[in-house]
Amino acid sequence: MAKDKKLVSEITSMDEDFAQWYTDICKKAELIEYTSVKGCMVIRPYGYAIWENMQRILDTTFKETGHENVCMPMFIPESLLQKEKDHVEGFAPEVAWVTHGGNEKLEDRLCVRPTSETLFCEHYANIVHSYRDLPKLYNQWVSVVRWEKTTRPFLRSREFLWQEGHTIHATAEEAIEETERMLNVYADFCEKSLAMPVIKGKKTESDKFAGAVSTYAIEALMHDGKALQAGTSHYFGDGFAKAFGIEYTDKENKRVNPHQTSWGVTTRLIGAVIMTHGDNSGLVLPPAVAPVQAVIVPIAQHKEGVLEKANELLDELKAAGIRVKLDDSENSPGWKFAEYEMKGVPVRIEIGPRDIEENQCIVAVRYNGEKKTVLLGDLAVYVKALLEKEIPEGMFNKAAENRANRTYACTTIEEINKSLEKGDGFVKAMWCGEEACEDEVKEKTGVGSRCIPFEQEQLSDKCVCCGKPAKCMVYWGKAY
RNA sequence: CGAGGUGUGGCUCAGUUUGGUAGAGUACUACGUUCGGGACGUAGGGGCCGCAGGUUCAAAUCCUGUCACCUCGACCA
Numbered sequence A: 001m002a003k004d005k006k007l008v009s010e011i012t013s014m015d016e017d018f019a020q021w022y023t024d025i026c027k028k029a030e031l032i033e034y035t036s037v038k039g040c041m042v043i044r045p046y047g048y049a050i051w052e053n054m055q056r057i058l059d060t061t062f063k064e065t066g067h068e069n070v071c072m073p074m075f076i077p078e079s080l081l082q083k084e085k086d087h088v089e090g091f092a093p094e095v096a097w098v099t100h101g102g103n104e105k106l107e108d109r110l111c112v113r114p115t116s117e118t119l120f121c122e123h124y125a126n127i128v129h130s131y132r133d134l135p136k137l138y139n140q141w142v143s144v145v146r147w148e149k150t151t152r153p154f155l156r157s158r159e160f161l162w163q164e165g166h167t168i169h170a171t172a173e174e175a176i177e178e179t180e181r182m183l184n185v186y187a188d189f190c191e192k193s194l195a196m197p198v199i200k201g202k203k204t205e206s207d208k209f210a211g212a213v214s215t216y217a218i219e220a221l222m223h224d225g226k227a228l229q230a231g232t233s234h235y236f237g238d239g240f241a242k243a244f245g246i247e248y249t250d251k252e253n254k255r256v257n258p259h260q261t262s263w264g265v266t267t268r269l270i271g272a273v274i275m276t277h278g279d280n281s282g283l284v285l286p287p288a289v290a291p292v293q294a295v296i297v298p299i300a301q302h303k304e305g306v307l308e309k310a311n312e313l314l315d316e317l318k319a320a321g322i323r324v325k326l327d328d329s330e331n332s333p334g335w336k337f338a339e340y341e342m343k344g345v346p347v348r349i350e351i352g353p354r355d356i357e358e359n360q361c362i363v364a365v366r367y368n369g370e371k372k373t374v375l376l377g378d379l380a381v382y383v384k385a386l387l388e389k390e391i392p393e394g395m396f397n398k399a400a401e402n403r404a405n406r407t408y409a410c411t412t413i414e415e416i417n418k419s420l421e422k423g424d425g426f427v428k429a430m431w432c433g434e435e436a437c438e439d440e441v442k443e444k445t446g447v448g449s450r451c452i453p454f455e456q457e458q459l460s461d462k463c464v465c466c467g468k469p470a471k472c473m474v475y476w477g478k479a480y
Numbered sequence B: 001c002g003a004g005g006u007g008u009g010g011c012u013c014a015g016u017u018u019g020g021u022a023g024a025g026u027a028c029u030a031c032g033u034u035c036g037g038g039a040c041g042u043a044g045g046g047g048c049c050g051c052a053g054g055u056u057c058a059a060a061u062c063c064u065g066u067c068a069c070c071u072c073g074a075c076c077a
Helices: A011-028 A045-064 A085-094 A117-127 A172-193 A239-244 A268-277 A306-319 A333-342 A353-358 A376-405 A413-421 A435-445
Strands: A032-034 A041-043 A075-077 A096-101 A104-112 A136-145 A159-169 A199-202 A214-221 A227-237 A259-266 A294-298 A324-326 A347-351 A360-365 A371-375 A407-409 A426-431 A448-453 A472-477
Touching: A011 A032, A011 A268, A041 A045, A045 A136, A045 A159, A045 A172, A045 A268, A085 A239, A117 A136, A117 A159, A117 A239, A117 A259, A159 A172, A172 A199, A172 A214, A172 A227, A172 A259, A172 A376, A214 A448, A214 A472, A227 A239, A227 A268, A239 A259, A259 A268, A268 A376, A294 A306, A294 A333, A306 A324, A306 A347, A306 A353, A306 A376, A333 A347, A347 A353, A347 A376, A353 A360, A360 A376, A371 A376, A376 A407, A407 A413, A413 A426, A413 A435, A426 A435, A426 A448, A435 A448
Parallel strands: A294 A324, A294 A347, A407 A426
Antiparallel strands: A032 A041, A075 A104, A096 A104, A136 A159, A159 A259, A199 A214, A199 A448, A214 A227, A227 A259, A347 A360, A360 A371, A426 A472, A448 A472
16 A cells, blocks of 8 residues: 655645646545556546446436437447538547558548447437437447547546437427436536536537537536536537438428437546545545545554444444445554545544543544544434535535635626636626627636526626627636 | 656655766565554665667766657647
């Protein structure tokens, strides 16, 4: 077991050292390891277990909403990728190509999927013939490859794990409803399971997915005031259907094109959790996705009765359905405290000779550092309540407060610049809808449009940039 | 791709200016003492000093080339 776990930098000196703080946590909490494959990373067991928990929760919801899991090939022939013009233009600069099979050169080279719309389309074209075949609600858990120039663990790597949902519907209304429904699934997951507040909204024209009619997104604000897109949901209209020749016969015996959606979240969510909740001592995990929800640290474990009692507590908490671990290694208690704080374990239970005499133990909460003495008889119920209610709610409120402190409502460019002097964050400002203004705001202030939130506010009736009548309020922010 | 920086035990680095036995901290192994916030002692193992050439009696150190990685800028879940 490696023991040098101290964080090199601290979050208090946020601006310069934030990136260092972030990568330190990724490595020291044993989430990842770098490899000889540039821009890719090993997700280690502890990091992968977080992802598995996210998968389990989301997949359960997908099943409840009627989706079926499938698996498409990893390769897409160039000819297939070419069929939808906007789509190929958007993805071409960042796809990896397979040019040879063994020693033979391929006639139609294959790209390693950057996303699977084209494959799903080909499949739909084969199986959708009648209105009775619709809708089809699919999802797949796979990895995709995008040849990024600069990479960062979880936030941007060349290969990443994700879930991509793809659905096809008879009508536009149905498809739009699905797009919004899945965005809400993501938002609920982020807010309830990850304790991370998000803004739900629509992307501007310039920022939408390649080939989409409209793109919806959830945006979260990180510790350092930068915005992170945590999930997307796209409505495609019938554009892909036309390009791929997907048609069905409706009730009136007419041939028509169906309407499609796709939506996805990725292992980036792990990065979002780190940067939303992490602190100077390391990672802070929301209980719902923490691989270990509670750790028992015995004090003076060589003394009689300590390990026996610790094991009793272990069994009791396990029986209560808590993911609990007893660390009976030879490391000192202080070392163990620091170790599990680094790894973000939500609850720590200390049990030593003094406690055993008093029939109690100490329960420490990771996210706020609070320690309490709890009678052994009450422990399981107490910890269960912490994990299910108090900790997730407390973490959410803390994150929401940070976001509120870093959200600025502005009516002029000058005001935006002045606000940002206090630190990066979300800027709320009115917009006329013109791309020129969107670009100008970014150029003059450094913040780009993140989304047009569903929850609109009327901050003023003029565009923050050109002063012409405003169409909507936009969230602006710096991206990673 | 444009600019800057760094390559030395697993990790963090010193040593390079001025060439002369390969260093420290930490981690690792063993034994003993410890144990309520990253314990201590003793002993031990571990290096083609990024790679390839060159100069020299002698190169981690000087010269040439090369590769890799990191940070900052444009694109991106």
